[in-house]
Amino acid sequence: MLTIEELVNKNFDKLNDTDLFIWKYIVNHKRECSSYTIYELAGKCNVSRTTVLRFAKKLSLSGYSELKAILNFEQKSGMDEMLFDISATFDTYHRVIDDLSKKDFHRINELIYGAKHLYTYATGIMQNNIMNELRRMFNNSGDYIINIGNAGEIGYFLNHIEKNDLVFIISLSGENKDTIDFARKLRLRDVNVLSITKLSDNTLASICNENIYIHSPNFYIATDGRPDFNSSVGFFVAIEALYLNYQMYKKHRLDSAK
Numbered sequence: 001m002l003t004i005e006e007l008v009n010k011n012f013d014k015l016n017d018t019d020l021f022i023w024k025y026i027v028n029h030k031r032e033c034s035s036y037t038i039y040e041l042a043g044k045c046n047v048s049r050t051t052v053l054r055f056a057k058k059l060s061l062s063g064y065s066e067l068k069a070i071l072n073f074e075q076k077s078g079m080d081e082m083l084f085d086i087s088a089t090f091d092t093y094h095r096v097i098d099d100l101s102k103k104d105f106h107r108i109n110e111l112i113y114g115a116k117h118l119y120t121y122a123t124g125i126m127q128n129n130i131m132n133e134l135r136r137m138f139n140n141s142g143d144y145i146i147n148i149g150n151a152g153e154i155g156y157f158l159n160h161i162e163k164n165d166l167v168f169i170i171s172l173s174g175e176n177k178d179t180i181d182f183a184r185k186l187r188l189r190d191v192n193v194l195s196i197t198k199l200s201d202n203t204l205a206s207i208c209n210e211n212i213y214i215h216s217p218n219f220y221i222a223t224d225g226r227p228d229f230n231s232s233v234g235f236f237v238a239i240e241a242l243y244l245n246y247q248m249y250k251k252h253r254l255d256s257a258k
Contacts, residue, residue: 004070005201006213007059012206014058018047022055026071027201034071038064089231095215096234100241108210108242109249111192112143115166119157121148122170123179130196130235131170137243143250154182163190170235171195172216174202183207196238212238 008015008023015023022045026033033041041064042052056067112118118138122131135145145168148157161167167186171179174197183204186193195208198216205211214234 003074003199003213004059004067005199007061007070008201009205009211011059015055018051019055019058021045022047022052023201030071031075034068034075036068092215092231093233093237096237099213099215100238103212103241105242105245105249108194108212109246111166111194111210112246113250113253115164115192116162117165118143118145119148119161119165119167120145120170121154121167121179121182123176124172126230126232126235127170127172130232130239131168133236134168134170134239134243137240141243141247143246154178154185158185158189161186161189161191164192166192166194169193169195169204169208171197171202171204172230173198174200174204176204180204180207196235212242214238 004026022041025041025045029044036044038049038052042049045052053064056064059067061067061070120131120135122128131147135147138145148154148167169179169183174180174195180203183193183195184207187207187209192210193208194210194212195204196212196214197205199213205213216231216234
């Protein structure tokens with residue numbers, strides 16, 4: 001089952017300003033919305049019942065009841081931010097593996113295989129660690145990935161990057177202004193972009209050709225409520241799944257060409 005965030009990103013181009021207003025309300029009141037009737041949600045958003053129903057259908061859902069069912073499922077699956085519990089940590093790992101096992105990597109594999117050059121871009125310590133591991137795996141198999149080191153190098157790469165090249169962008173929130181601007185410039189040049197972000201409604205994912213979403217909650221350990229542990233395991237599992245899926249795809253393509 002796709003999450004609400006994934007459905008919104010997948011169908012983002014269909015949504016108008018009113019739809020996005022409804023979506024913003026749902027994001028900020030998920031727990032309440034999971035129990036609202038369609039009339040109650042419409043009233044909270046100051047729109048008609050038909051407008052809410054149309055929003056649900058734009059997400060490729062059968063109607064409001066299916067939208068509400070997904071919200072209820074997400075509430076029962078656990079909060080994105082939780083008090084630290086080692087069992088909850090293991091549950092998160094299982095969810096990541098379950099989500100990735102159901103993901104169809106075919107289109108992503110096609111983009112990698114058809115790219116003349118592969119690039120990566122990341123900001124932040126954790127993101128760069130993930131990027132370096134992704135490069136290590138692909139480079140070892142002869143699929144060389146070029147690192148776009150920092151924001152100062154973006155101008156140079158934009159002048160040299162080619163149509164149908166592929167750029168992996170690794171971001172936690174998907175809302176970094178410079179990263180979003182870079183992704184938009186790449187798409188204007190018909191460069192393919194794959195985002196790897198946390199599982200959330202984010203601007204970066206809506207711009208990119210393909211997305212990999214990671215369930216990566218903040219665990220609150222400190223008593224003052226600060227989110228002092230952000231799980232990174234999901235990202236490393238995801239890039240390994242990406243790598244192994246592609247290697248199997250590449251082997252099949254090369255064997256078929258013999």
